[in-house]
Amino acid sequence: MTKQPAIELKNITKRFGAKVIANNNVSLTAYHGEVLSILGENGSGKTTLMNMISGIYFPDEGQIFVNGKEAVIASPKDAFGFKIGMIHQHFKLVDVFSAAENIVLGIDGGKYNLKKSTEEIKKISEQYGFDLDPEKKIYSMSVSEKQTVEIIKVLYRGADILILDEPTAVLTPQETAKLFDVLRKMRDDGKCIIIITHKLHEVLSLSDRVSVLRKGEYVGTVNTAETSESELTEMMVGKKIDLNIERSDPKDPQDRLVVKDLDCINRDGVAVLDSISFTARSGEILGIAGIAGSGQRELLEAIAGLQHISQGDILYNDPKSGKTENLRDKTPVQIRDLGVRLSFVPEDRLGMGLVANMDIVDNMMLRSYSKGRSAFLERKAPKDLAMKIIKDLEVVTPGASTPVRRLSGGNVQKVLVGREIAASPTVLMVAYPVRGLDINSSYMIYNLLNEQKEKGVAIIFVGEDLDVLLELCDRIMVIGSGKITGIEDARTVTKEQIGLLMTKTGEEE
Amino acid sequence: MAEKTVTKLHREPLFHIVKRDDMVWWKAWGIRAITIVVSIFVMVFISSLLTGKGMIQTFEIMYRGVFGRIETGSFKMLFKYFEEVAILLCLALALTPAFKMKFWNCGAEGQALMGGLGAMVCMIELEGKLPLAVLIPIIAVVSIICGAVWGVIPAIFKAFFDTNETLFTLMMNYIATQIIAYYVYIKGGGSNVIQPVEAGIAPSTGNAHYFINAGIVAVLTLVVYIYLKYSKHGYEISVVGESQNTARYIGINVKKVIIRTMLISGAVCGIAGMLIVSGIDHSIRTASVGGQGFTAIMMAWLGQCNPFITLIMTAIIVFLNTGAGKVADSCHLNSAFADIFVGIVILCVVGCEFFIKYSVKIRGARKGNKE
Structure with a gap:
């Protein structure tokens, strides 16, 4: 055929x-009855390309053919006219509506008949093996259920060309497997499935063919059966790269930070952390895994003195004096004044770790500006530090006086991590440090973390990519709905076990 | 493959708006300068249509209206112009730190009135009882405190209860106006006018007060510039303004910075009130600040938190306002003409920011065109 x-x-x-x-x-072709992966690093233009097919952007040059005919797709509505549906990375659903209401929302023509629509939705669900209650409200859904709603929404509108933008970024391994089953069924039904991704193993397990983009250029298309991880990486990055992350054994680990029975309640009165107890040891990387929003951010902020703690203790053992300090109810300034060298690379780099509109020098000062008695700023030392970081970490920037918002994601992160490491910390907390980074920058960050580990720093690493956590960390702590569901040895635990732990408490409730 | 249909569907939108990369600073300022010049020419052209006078003649009326006859050795008008610029600039400078913190202080009018009230009370109550050398510092301190208090009230509410500062500061203006009205009613007797008092930071007659007012504001311009750019406080203000999350993260006490900055903002407004009441008018009325507190919002915004740019903008706007007022006067146009004139020029300057940030692309022009 x-x-x-x-x-x-x-x-x-x-x-x-x-x-x-x-x-x-860029020129490429996607066929009916196949899964095509668009592979590329962050910023390689994958999403932009797909946005042009789904009518969000309009190409400056070139033509799009749908089913062999030239098509002008000037709006998402046009795209639906061509039976093209896109499932975005960030869901666009109305929280207080039910699944069925969200699915029929915005469809022109025909009478609004929720009952009939619900029947149709059920039929689609059965056909492809979705698991969805059409009457459930969006706000009570898990991330994967919301994604299901998005997929059914485009199917309901009759799409037979489906584009999924990084669909697995927010899913557990089990949910991913389930999604892939559904996608395979759709492919066998003759639909054209395009998925955007930068994860190699997904590409290999799901797709029939892979098209690779690099820095906006089309590199080529290969049949999945005839390729390998290393070949794809080479296409993606443009050169051969060793994908193994080094992991040395911890040297002389000592308890550096002991968290005991930590409870946190957020502003809405919801418990976000529930009796969290763990120990971070020097010279060791402790990974924290969990579904996004399970309390990872709150935990790090609580340790850094940014989150009010309702119960529990955070004990810090000073390696020099041997004294133990309780960091509970201390502000970041008080923690610093105690001599606790705690560095924190937050998830929101430009909104929290740095000031987007300030230049690199002024961002270097954030940690140190208040030192000294003078009422005026001292810009000499921060400038030297900025120059050093630019040189050592190979930050690509026109100069030290460039606002950090104009740097690319990887360079922003280098500036931030560079500053935090420059404070020679004893505890280093990093949240999603490689999110949005290209492969080279990611490996540079891993190397920096390993260097710190060698120096005896206790590192807490909140990550989302389980493969990376398993390769980099010494121990992995899994959080589900604000509770610890397990602390495992990263050298022996499997991805599936972690996946199960991630959803453990979620299902009990 | 299916048959090739060569139907060209031109459904590309007529124009679309594209975000520009950051423009080089001199280019951006060039656009702003051209916008100001062109909009002034357009407005002068419109006035000459309305009045029947030529454009050159209209320019002359404006120039004479502002500067008088400098060539004959009469500098009085020029001095008066400097003083007006000084007062408006002083108010704009007061707002600058607050705006840099993204705290939209719309209460310069009220804060200046309260500062003026402080000065007036001192002048009336202590006149003749204390030597001038003692009285002047007292006037300064009292008016600074009055302005600062009026500024810090909304800041406290913002810091602790997250109230909307725009509405809060705006409403405080009306309270201030009413307090002044009440004070004038008490002190002015039946006439509802307070007779000018002799004491003050500068004599009301002669040329001295022009220099004193302009000099104080000139020093203030430099101080505000240094404060914002080189002091630790200024750095904290920028961080809080750009991102409260970052401020929290590095341990800046955001509440403290908000309150401290508004104390300063209110205090400088208080100085402006003092200059008006005790340096020029030697009396107070509800219209003492005369809406300049609101014009100052625009000036601070146009100055983009740089006191020297604010100075230039203020000088231009005061010139236009006075000049257009003269045109309206001498050609029997409605007195609102000056406001319309200045309003349209400001509107153009604000509007040109759009073209600095974005460019508009017309359909069809994309192929073969490098832009």
Whole structure:
């Protein structure tokens, strides 16, 4: 059986401003009855390309053919006219509506008949093996259920070309497997499935063919069966890369930070942390895994003195004096004044760790500006530090006086991590440190963390990519709904076990 | 493959708006300067249509209206112009730290009135009882405190209860106006006017007060610039303004910074009130500040938190306002003409920011066109 082309892109170019070329002369074809992966690093133009197919952007140059005919797709509505549906990374659902209401929302023509629609939704669910209650409200759904709603929404509108943007980023391994089953069923039903991803193992397990983009350029398409992880990486990055993360054994680990029975209640009165107890040891990387929003952020902020603690203790053992300090109910300044060298790379880099509109030098000062008695700022030392970080970490920037918002994601993170490490910490907390980073920058961050580990720093690493956690960390602590569901040895535990622990408390409730 | 259909569907939108990369600073300022010049020319052209006078003649009326006849050795008008710029600039400078913190202080009018009231009370109650050398510092301290108190009230509410500072500061203006009205009613007797008193930081007659007022504000401009750019306080203000989360993260006490900055903002407004009441008018009325507290909001915004740019903008706007007022006067136009004139020029300057941040692309022009 020869496959019919569903979508053909010919010489598509899209620019943002004069300098940024998001896509340059990209041509590729996706067929009915196949899963095509669009693979590329962050910032390689995958999402931009798909946004042009789904009518959000309009290409500057080039043509799009749908089912062999040239198509002008100027709006998402046009896209639906061509039976193209996109499932975005960030869901666009009305929280207080039910699944069925969200699905029928915004459809023109026909009478509003929720009962009939519900029946149809159930039929679609059965056909592809979705697990969804159409009457359930969005706010009471898990992330994976919300994603199901998004997928059914486009199917309900008759889409037979489905584009999924990083669909597994927010899912546990079990949920991912389930999603892939559904997608395979749709493929066998003759639909064209395009998934955007940067995770190699997903590409290999799911797709029939892979198209690779690098820095907006189309690199090539290969059949999944005939390729390997290392070949794909080479296509993605442009050079051979060793994908193994080093892991040395912890040297002389000592209890550095002991958290005991920590409870936290947020502003709405909801318990976000529930009797958390663990120990972070020097010279060791403690990984924290969990579904997004399970209390990881609150835990780190509580330790850093940014979150009110309702119960429990955070004990810090000073390696020099041997004294033990309780950090509970202390502000960041008080913690610093105690001589606790605690560094924290928060999840929100530009909104919390740095000031987007300030230049690199002024961002270096954030930690140190208040030192000394003078009423005026001292910019010499921060400037030297900025120059040193730019040089040592190979930060790509026009200069030290460039606002950090103009740097790329990887360089922003280098500036932030560089500053936090420059304080020679004894405890280093990092939250999603490689999110949005390209492979080279990611490995640089892993190396920096390993260096700190060698120096005897106690590192707490909150991550989302389980493969990385398993390779980098010494121990992995899993959080589900604000509770610890397990602390495992990262050298022996499997991905599936971690996945099960991630959903453990979630299902009990 | 299916048959090739060569139907060109031109459904690309007529124009679309594209965000620009950051523009080089001189280019951005060039656009702003051109906008100001062009909008002034357009407004002068419109006035000459309304009055029947030529454009050059209209310019002349404006120039004479502001500067008088400098060539004959009469500098009085020029001095008066400087003083007006000084007062408006002083109010704008007061707002600058608050705006840098993204605290939208719309209460310069009220804060200046309260500062003026403080000065007036001292002048009336202590006149003749204390030597001038003692009285002047007292006047200064009292008016600074009065302005600061009026500024800090909304800040306290903002810091502890997260009230909306725009509405709060705005409403405080009306309270201040009523307090002044009441004070004038008490002190003015039946006439509802307070007769000018002799004491003050500068004599009301002669040229001295022009220099004193302008000099104080000139020093203030420099102080505010240094404070914002080189002091630790200024750095904290920027961090709080850009991101309260970052401020929290590095341990800045956000509440303290909000309150401290508004104390300063209110205090400088108090100084402006003192300059008006005790330096120029030697009396007080509800219209002493005359709406300049509101114009100052625009000036501080146009100055983009740089006191020197604020100075330039203020000088231009005061010139236009006075000049257009003269045009309206001498050609029997409605007195609102000056406001319309200045309003449209400001509108153009604000509008040109759009073209600095974005560019508009017209359909069809994309191929072969490098832009």
